[in-house]
Amino acid sequence: MEDPSSAAILSSLKTSPPVPQTLTEKIVQQHSVGLPKDKRVKAGDYVTLSPYRCMTHDNSWPVATKFLSIGASEIYHKNQIVMTLDHDVQNKTEANLKKYRQIEEFAKRQGVAFYPAGRGIGHQIMVEEGYAWPGTLAVASDSHSNMYGGVGCLGTPIVRTDAASIWATSKTWWQIPPICKVTLTGILPKGVTGKDVIVALCGLFSKDEVLNHAIEFTGPEESMGSLAVDDRLAIANMTTEWGALSGLFPIDSTLQRWLRYKATEAALNNPLSDTKNPSQFTHQRLDELFATQLSADRGAKYAKYLHLNLSTLSPYVSGPNSVKVATPLSDLAAQNLKIDKAYLVSCTNSRASDLAAAAKVFKDAAQTNGGMIPKIADRVKFYIAAASAPEQAAAETSGDWQAMLEAGAQPLPAGCGPCIGLGTGLLEPGEVGISASNRNFKGRMGSTEAKAYLASPEVVAASALHGKIIGPGWYEQPQGWSGVVRGEGDGIREEDRMITAEEALDKVIGQLDSMVKDGEKELHGSESLATDDDQLTEVLPGFPERVEGEIVFCDADNINTDGIYPGKYTYQDDVTTEKMAEVCMSNYDSKFATTTREGDILVAGFNFGCGSSREQAATAILAKKIPLVVAGSFGNIFSRNSINNALMGVEVPKLVQRLRETFSGVKPTTSQQNITEPSRNSDSLDSPPPAPQAAPSEEKLLTRRTGWKFVWDVKRSRVNVQEGENGPKWSQRVGELPPNVQEIIARGGLEKWVKNQIEGST
Secondary structure, three states: OHHHHHHHHHHHHHOOOOOOOOOHHHHHHHEOOOOOOOOOOOOEEEEOOOOOEEEEEEOOOHHHHHHOOOOOOOOHHHHHHEEOOOOOOOOHHHHHHHHHHHHHHHHHHHOOEOOOOOOOHHHHHHHHHHOOOOOOOEOOOOOOOOHHHHHHOEEEEEOHHHHHHHHHHHEEEEEEEEEEEEEEEEEOEEEEEHHHHHHHHHHOOOOOOOOOOEEEEEEOOHHHHOOOHHHHHHHHOOOHHHHEEEEEOOHHHHHHHHHHHHHHHHHHHOOOOOOOOOOOOOOOHHHHHHHHOOOOOOOOOEEEEEEEEHOOOOOEEEOOOOOOOOOEHHHHHHHOEOOOEEOOOOOOOOOHHHHHHHHHHHHHHHHOOOOOOOOOOOOOOEEOOOOOHHHHHHHHHHHHHHHHHHHHEEEOOOHHHHHHHHHHHHOOOOOOOEEEEOOOOOOOOEEOOOOEEEOHHHHHHHHHHHOOOOOOOOOOOOOOOOOEEEEEEOOOOHHHHHOOOHHHHHOOOOOHHHHHHHHHHHHHOOOOOOOOOOOOOOOOOOOEEEEEEEEEOOOOOOHHHHHHOOOOOOOOOOHHHHHHHOOOOOOOOOOOOOHHHOOOEEEEOEEEEEEOOOHHHHHHHOOOOEEEEEEEEEHHHHHHHHHHHOEEEEEEEHHHHHHHHOOOOOOOEEEEOOOOOOOOOOOOOOOOOOOOEEHHHHHHEEEEHHHHHEEOOOOOOEEEEOOOOOOEEEEEEOOOOOOOHHHHHHOOOHHHHHHHHHHHHO
16 A cells, blocks of 8 residues: 555655756756747756857957858847957057957947956956846856856856857857756865865866866855855856866855945945946845845755865965865975965956955064065065956055055056966966966966966965965964865765655655666666667758768877967967968977878867867867867867867767777776876866876877777767777767757858858848
8 A cells, every 4th residue: 555655745746846956057047048838947958048248358359250250240239248358458569459449449339348458357347347147147258257156147158159149149059067066064264265265176176076067156154154255256266277167156145245235335436327337236136136036946956066164174275287286285385385476466366355365464574574564585576466457446545555566566457467378477487486366287377397386365475475385374273173074965964964755755766766877887888889770860951971080199188278279379360271270289299280181080088178268279170171079078168169160079988998008008097197198288287187087107199190990970879980900890879969059060160150040030
């Protein structure tokens, strides 16, 4: 006989509301267009998005040329677009000034929001001007769009072609990534900052845990309350380096207080009578937001669960030359590591609160120096640049800016500058630098022969003062401390957990589903043989049914976009196709151009194309007349660029393993430490390396012609490999191309798809 209580639970589940959604899914739901009736989006879905805001920076002119080349003339939704000039603001050459003039004139002609050079970094402007609005989705043609998550706005990066599509149609495409819930417990100790939190997370969870995921941070009110909004912005900003596509904080009491302060400040400084420049922050608008604010549904499902106890954290430093190497400050301080340059710059940690923390180091030292601000250490150069002009003005009002200048700091205009390797103060060969910015991979801030570390503003300031990596001494280790408490799950002990009957049933069902899937893998294996019963995919006109060629193997993981297309060409808008082909992969292997041939199939390791959002990483490969890239896995932003530019890609981890087994000469290892990279790229980890994967333990040729044949049967969603002329053959199913992605590639890329949309509407 059926148990009445169980029957009641099952009955309630059958009549329960639709599947619960995460906060990420809810925000995407609100910004998706063309959804079927009653469709509730979930992770994995491909959707057509109309974001609330779209920001472009120095790349606005290349976006504009794309926009005009596809037949567009007027931006579809003018209020949707924000343009800023922030990357190369120190460059006073006529070519750069001309580009800046072109961007400003175009913005004014189109009637969109525009912020000139010196006004600030685009991401900071998006936050302080209220364009990154809580509960909405905002994008930017820059990989640090994740920062908007610090104020409850789902921020994620796009590439130039996406931006042109949004300008022309207000829309682009997006695949909702798997979502990871990160639970923060405990309270952030004195002397520990948001920068320490994210530096620690990057180092403590460094094995692909959040690669290409959307992150949602959550936790008890007291834990979240110990993270000020500026701390959250720093954490969200560097979720990019952690490998995530977004880093979203909730709309909670801490954010509400910050928003109320912004509204009050705006009311005092920008009266309602000023209709020309109305503030985004008004108390009436906040009342509406708080009355309908979004939050994750109870019972929402996440792909992964991680936890970190803030109370157990101490100050951390990342590096040298990798965000994946994170070391407690106390350990590095004991090594007496001398520095040559220090940087308090970038959108990560150059707000007024960061400048105040750095200035306090010098002000405190003045108390034991006769009241005089002490000078920075001999031979050390200390560069400071505010995240925006208003943030610098606030620091000047408080005296913090002047204190650092008095100590010997060299001011730079509000902008990206040294963080992106542009302008004054770059690292020279053999130098050691410490920065409050977000990236420290080799060559990012200057010479590839330099070493770069990342830390909080106060650690950077203390290091500049003493000439070595050291802290200000504000942190006191708690008694009985035994290490950082972190791991998988939500961090709640089972004996402390209170769950409902429905949650218990969900847990059991989930365990059963997992057991069934594991059993199927044991019985059938993870691969399938080719059969006539393969489910066929409709191949759209213009899309090839088969792609084949000889495999050229680049045996390395984490080949970043700078390795694929050198950064010095990224902002040169007149590079020819022939030049792009010549320099393709040159930072990875100078012999790549002479080794490869037209029609080759490029195969690389795991996390191929990690790093910045430069779309030339895809177009350079096309310029080399390579039609298909195969990898163990791709960086998400490279995948976007590939689809947007009609470069095809497919993930086949087994192929990478077989190539390494055959050509490395040694048995593959799964040790994370043994992942092989070329010597000039080994520390250039802009995104995390993959979880332990098969990789060779010794380096052979960087680029190898294999003699293997690769065939991608698009119709059957299957790849076929011939391992050499007389070698074994094998076949494996791969993911099916969804219709909207296939159509974009078939049209020749997103630009041509948009052009077709424009022509169709007229």
